[in-house]
Amino acid sequence: MLTKEEVVKLATLARIELTETEVEKFQRELSTVLDYVEELQQVNIDGVEEVSQVTGLVNVQRSDVAVLASNVDAIKGQAPELKDGYYKVKAIL
């Protein structure tokens, strides 16, 4: 079972604010999921290479060429707050 402190730490890492009730709820539910996957520890994986790309592609690259985007206004228009054409965020200092 995860501790409350662990759940709070995970929520902080994931940048999700939780209420006290939610901490308890997710403590139970995350523990259920982690118990569920526990059986995986029994599988013999000696010498097995982990999957990195399922169909076997390696280092696919494209040429580094700039492409003109015609939808800059539509993209910026989705921002909750703009100032002088820049995204506006809270002061960080």
Place this chain on the structure above:
Amino acid sequence: MNFEHLELSELRKLLDTKQVTSVQLTEYFLARIEKLNPELNAFITVCRDEALAEARVADDYINSPGDNPFLCGIPFAAKDLFNTKGVRTTASSKILDNYISPYDSTVIAKLREQKAVLIGKTNLDQFAHGSSTETSFYGATKNPWDVLRIPGGSSGGSAAAVAAGMVPWALGTETGGSIRQPSSLCGVSGWKPTYGRVSRYGVIAMASSLDSPGAHAGSVADLINLANVISGQDPKDSTTGDKIADFRLQIADLKGIRVGVPRQYFVEGMQEEVKQRVLEATKELARLGAELVEVDLPHTKYGSLVYAIVAPAEIASNLSRYDGIRYGHVTGDAKSLLEVYEKSRAEGFGDEAKRRIMTGTYVLSAGYYDAYYKRAQKVRRLIIDEFAEVFKQVDVLVAPSSPNVAVKLGKAADDPLFSYIADQLNIPSSLAGLPALSIPCGFVRPQDGETPSMDGLPVGMQIIGPQWGEQKVFDVGLAYQANTDWHKKYPNL
């Protein structure tokens, strides 16, 4: 004249021979949606004005000389995970409730090129996290066969819309069962492509190593025609393969085809009658000339466990982009930048997304990475190798698409394991990037109470092939549907 449940090739013919216009077809399906959607909740957004404008353009094209693209003028719906330029794209989440996409996903762009008519965006589990559509911010979709039951998920809105004849076909996406399971529960045909067959560009990401855009339709013939349109390598998705999609649509007998029946896909805990229907379907395949071979896939039981680690890990990474700054919901109540992140995400994500983000954060964190994520990716290798070995003996595998028929609404809400168990028969092949179909193969009465449907509820059989092996999968599905009519049963609406 009724236009619902016609094959796409029939609609093509009606349009080409001027027996109907695209505007008339579009108005017809808009009226079906208007009539049925209040009860079924399959659509989040209906783009009436845009659709009618696109239909007029299609009609002009059809009236000009020359051949028409296969989907020209035919209405379709897209799971609301596909970015559609100028049309709201929500992923069924509060955080994207007001998001108007500034660009088209590659699949949508291909369909626009054909002058297909986008009629609306369908409901799904929030960010495709779930197998019932119950985690949608906009409420659950109802199964057209029984409105007290789930349609399956996450592409439940698309499957229900096709089953109810609200649209001729619909785009879905699958990460671990999200096309096959709802197709099965709603009694429609669904295609989950080989990973990398169809571009993920512009499809809101869930788990990038698994996400496979595909389709729901009324028949395998429709799906073959759609596969020929939406497949293909995309410079904007470096995980797409270079295989050319030029699928044959030719009904043949199944002589020489070896059909594997995996023992581990017919086990205890599944609904007995569901197994029976699928075994009956395998007998039909044998009657058509296929040779049935019992095979073993002993790592099947680990599939859902691997998925329960790999999927949340990728989800946690993909969903980190929702920060309340460039797009999406922002809190009105933050004093610092950190609070903007924490409160916007707390308010914008539902419980299932939060659960998966935190699970993913846990399995990727220092000290746990090797024990969870790395180990899971190694077991995933064993699953891939095991399938590859079996495909040396057989051409395709056949199994149930879901362990049971549609359950009642409300069961998934508080069970953090619901979707991992619901999709246990789909997840292993998804982890291995394999292509599959789910097609209707009979009806069964549910175990949990009554249902108004006279025949019971639909059962789906899945046909799985090796990577890039869609053609054999389609051949088997096409032969089955040429000799049975389960795919021509429709709910009484």
